[in-house]
Each structure stands twice: as C-alpha cells, then as structure tokens.
Amino acid sequence: MNIELTVVMPCLNEAETLAICIKKAQAFFTAENIAGEIIIADNGSTDGSIQIAEQLQAQVVHVKEKGYGSALKGGIETANGTYIIMADADNSYDFSTLLPFIVQLRAGYDLVVGNRFKGGIKTGAMPFLHKYLGNPVLSFIGKLFYKIEIGDFHCGLRGFTKAAFLKMDLKTSGMEFASEMIVKAKLKKLKITEVPTILHPDGRSRKPHLNTWSDGWRHLRFLSLYSPNWLFLYPALVLMIIGIVSSTLLIIHPIQIKNVVLDVHTLLYTSSFVLIGFQFLVFYCLTKIYAVENDLLPKSNRYDKLFKYINLERGLVLGVLILIIGCILSYYGVFIWKSKDFGNLNPTNTLRIVIPAVFTILLGIQVILFSLFFSILGLKNNK
Structure with missing residues (x-):
C-alpha cells in the first residue's frame, strides 16, 4: 500500500x-x-x-x-x-x-x-x-x-x-x-x-x-x-556613506552645530567608519562565497557577476591608486613640516592632511590584500 x-x-x-x-x-x-x-x-x-x-x-x-x-x-x-x-x-x-x-x-x-x-x-x-x-x-x-x-x-x-x-x-x-x-x-x-x-x-x-x-x-x-546582506552588506554601506560624506566635509573645514565644533578629532573617527565599513564589505563577500560554495545558499546570477567585476587586476590597480594618493598626501605633509624647519606645527591644519594620508594608505593596502585573497577563492569560478 x-x-x-x-x-x-x-x-x-x-x-x-x-x-x-x-x-x-x-x-x-x-x-x-x-x-x-x-x-x-x-x-x-x-x-x-x-x-x-x-x-x-x-x-x-x-x-x-x-x-x-x-x-x-x-x-x-x-x-x-x-x-x-x-x-x-x-x-x-x-x-x-x-x-x-x-x-x-x-x-x-x-x-x-x-x-x-x-x-x-x-x-x-x-x-x-x-x-x-x-x-x-x-x-x-x-x-x-x-x-x-x-x-x-x-x-x-x-x-x-x-x-x-x-x-x-x-x-x-x-x-x-x-x-x-x-x-x-x-x-x-x-x-x-x-x-x-x-x-x-x-x-x-x-x-x-x-x-x-x-x-x-x-x-x-x-x-x-544566512542573510549576509543584513549582517554585513547593509551595515557596510551605511558606515561607508556616513564616513565618506562626513570626512569630506571635515577635511574642507570644521563643522559647528550650535556650541559644538567638530574638527580633526572627529575626522579621525569618521575616517575609521569607512575602514570599518570596508571590513564589513570584505566579510560580506567572503561569507557569500563560503555559503554558496558549501551549498548553504543557492548560487544566483549576481554571485557569478561578483567574480566578473571583482578580479585581481582591477583590485590591484584600485589598491595601488589609493596607495599612491596616500603617499602623495604624506609627502605633502612632510613638505609642510619641512617648510617650518621641522618644528612645531598647527595640529588643526596638518591633521587634515595626515589623517587622509594614513587612511588612504591603510585602505589601499586592504584593497590589495583583499584582491589577492579574493582571486584565490575565485580560481574555481574562472575555469
């Protein structure tokens, strides 16, 4: 029966x-x-x-x-x-x-x-x-x-x-x-x-x-x-957007809200938002790859496009360009210091150059390292 x-x-x-x-x-x-x-x-x-x-x-x-x-x-x-x-x-x-x-x-x-x-x-x-x-x-x-x-x-x-x-x-x-x-x-x-x-x-x-x-x-x-979008991607986008916008404004000039003045100390935090957001983005990509390759999540068309648009060559070029910007800003900061005979500087002015310089160097290195690791994970997809 x-x-x-x-x-x-x-x-x-x-x-x-x-x-x-x-x-x-x-x-x-x-x-x-x-x-x-x-x-x-x-x-x-x-x-x-x-x-x-x-x-x-x-x-x-x-x-x-x-x-x-x-x-x-x-x-x-x-x-x-x-x-x-x-x-x-x-x-x-x-x-x-x-x-x-x-x-x-x-x-x-x-x-x-x-x-x-x-x-x-x-x-x-x-x-x-x-x-x-x-x-x-x-x-x-x-x-x-x-x-x-x-x-x-x-x-x-x-x-x-x-x-x-x-x-x-x-x-x-x-x-x-x-x-x-x-x-x-x-x-x-x-x-x-x-x-x-x-x-x-x-x-x-x-x-x-x-x-x-x-x-x-x-x-x-x-x-x-099981939802890397909500766990990593969306927080990454929020942190990076807030960090980029607020850092750009603070690099131009301080922001005053009533009696509160946001200056280079705040810039240090807002620039870190971008780095933290980028880390979230990296973990999103790695989690997505792991979940799909281990049959925890189904493979979608967007997953294949991930390896199509993010590859080693593009990542290296982007990372090197960001790194070069950081080196140029660092050189400019040293040049200003030299013009003062390597004496005392006004932190409010110099940190507007030094913080973006350090930030872009760190971000450039992270992009390069991520591109190298990502390309290793994508070897199977490129066959």
Missing part, C-alpha cells in the same frame, strides 16, 4: 502525552481515509515512551545525535509518505485536525506552516515572553530578511512533501531547525503557505525542553548568518 502521509513526532521522555497524540493521528487517518504511518523519532527516552509507541504500532526510529532538529531529520529520512507532517508529542497540537495541511499539500504547496497567532493560543499554552516578544520579533526579522510572508516562523506543526525536504538539505540540529526549514524553502524557491493552527497547553508535568534565551539566540543567529 502506498503511504500518502507520514506523521513524525520527535520524542524525548513524552510518556505522559505520547499515547494520546498517536491515537489522535490514527483516528485522523481513519476518519479521512488516508493511508498513513506514524514515526516516533526517539532521542533517548528512558521513561517508557518507546514501549508506548511500539504497543500502539507506531514505528520507532532511534536517533543518537541529540537535538530537536536531529530527531526530526532522523524520523523524516525514514518516512515513506509522499507528504510529511511534523509536530511535538506533548499534545499541544491536535493531530485530529490535520486536514487543512493535507488540503494545501494536495493543492501543490511544498511547505505548509501552522500559524498559532491566526488560529488561537489557549490560555497558558505559550509563555508571555514567547508570545509577545520572542516569536513576533524573530518572525518579523525572518520576514524582513528573506521576504517570506509567514507570520509564525516557529510553529512546530507543519507539513511538507518528502521531495521538498530532500531539496531543502537541512543542516541544523537544534531548535533553529524550524527557522532553517522556512528559510531554505524560500531560497530553494519552493511554494510556501500557512494555515491557522490552535496551540493548546501541553500535557506534560515537567518543564519543556525549549530554553527561552539560548534557543531564541540560536534562531536569531541562524537568521542573521
């Missing part, structure tokens, strides 16, 4: 609620006449959860590597269903109400995510910080960074096709697995939608495995690292 739907439940000591979850899923199969199977991805239970699952004729997959993501991957990889629905085994989600997910999957969607904010969150089902800070903020960041119209990035109830799961090639082992699934689905251009889902208070007497701060940080870290 061909299996249409596999329900996967990660399990780590869920004896209190596992049986009711399995029975609800089995009842759903019968009510909707669906050929289905239930896989319990056990992550080292010692409370009798394994025996409960076996007694109810659910398939138990033993996953040695610890973590929410590891357990789910272990269970999903053994699934025989065309469609897969995953959810926690703590009875916080009702396995008898999976039809909206099946409808959307049958309609051609690759990933269907539950939205607890649309479906309803029962009293006591979600901690205050998760409901009003963690989930809304992280979901907003996910929507902003990746342009995904999903309102609940961390809903544990979601369905997807087995083919889509293989395309996503998920890597993470912890709670950030939920974020990675949505991000990878978007990057792989899979069809994504969401359905309202009700979240109930879980039926466990112990504390949940989820750790508010550490797991929240793992989600945020993942969303940031």
